Amino acid sequence: MGTTLPAFTPVEKSLYLTLGGRALDSRSPHPVLNDPTAEAIAAKIGYDPATTSVVTSQVRDIALRAKKLDEVVRRFVGQHPDAVVLDLGAGLDDRCSRVRPPSTVDWYDVDLPGVTAVRREVVAPRANVHALAADLTDPEWLAGVPADRPAVIVADGLVAFLGEADFAALLKRLTSHFPAGEVAFNGYTRFHLWAIKHYRGTGSIAGVVRHPGFDDPREPERWDPDLTLVEEILLARAPEVAGYPAAIRWFTRLAALSTAVSRRGTTVLRYRF
DSSP states (O other): OOSOOOOOOTTGGGHHHHHHHHHHHHHSSSOSSOOHHHHHHHHHTTOOGGGSOOOHHHHHHHHHHHHHHHHHHHHHHHHOTTOEEEEETOTTOOHHHHHOOOTTOEEEEEEOHHHHHHHHHHSOOOTTEEEEEOOTTOTTGGGGSOOSSOEEEEESSGGGGSOHHHHHHHHHHHHHHSSSEEEEEEEOOHHHHHHHHHOGGGGGGGGGOOOOOOSOTTHHHHHOTTOEEEEEEEGGGSGGGGGSOHHHHHHHHHHHTOHHHHHTSOEEEEEEO
C-alpha cells in the first residue's frame, strides 16, 4: 500500500461502498460505467474491492447512477463551457476523468477533510480541478468558489448522510450562490432508506444514514422554491438494463412497469435553478 490512510469516520468510510462498486463494475465482462480509474485508486489505498459486501445488483446500481450523473455534467458543460462543476461528497471518484470537460471549466471535488487529504494523494492532479475540504453543513464553505458563472452540482449518495433540514439548507446556499445552473443527485424514498438500514449489503452505512427520504420527486421544490424538477431518471427504465445478467434484468424490467416501484429503486433527479 502506497498511501497511509487516516482514521476515517463512519461517514467517510462510506466511500468504500461506491469505490468498490465502480471497481467491480470495471472488472465485469459487460461494464456499465467502465471506470478503470476506480480499480487503480483502490489499489493505491490498498483496498480490495472483492472484500466489499455489495452484490451484483448493487454494483450495477452504483455504476449506472454514476453514469447518469456523468451525463448530466457532460451535457451542461457542453452548453456552458465556462461553467463551475461541484461534485459534492466526491469520495475517491475521479468523475472528471470520465467527463473530460473543457479547460475553461473550474471543477471542485468536495468532501470532508480526511477524504480530501487522501484524494490529493491518489487522484491525478489536473488543471482547473480543485480538491476542496469542507463540511457541507458549514454555511461558509462556498466562500472560495466563483459565484459569477453557471454551475452544475452533482451528489452521488450524499443525500442519505444529511438530515432533511441540513440538505434543504445546503440546496438554498447553492442556488443563492450561483446565478443559474442545475443540481442532480440520486434520490432516496422512505422505503429505500429503510432498506439500506436493514439490508446486509449496505450494513456498513446503516448507522450513519440521517435523511428520512422522500417519495415525491418534487419535494425539494418545496424546500427551495428556486428549484424546478426537469428530469426524473428511473434507473429501472434505463436502456443499460438490457446488458444486465438475465435474472437481474428480468427483475428490473418487472419493476420498471410501475413508476412507484421503480422509485423504490434508484432514481437520479435533475433540477434547474
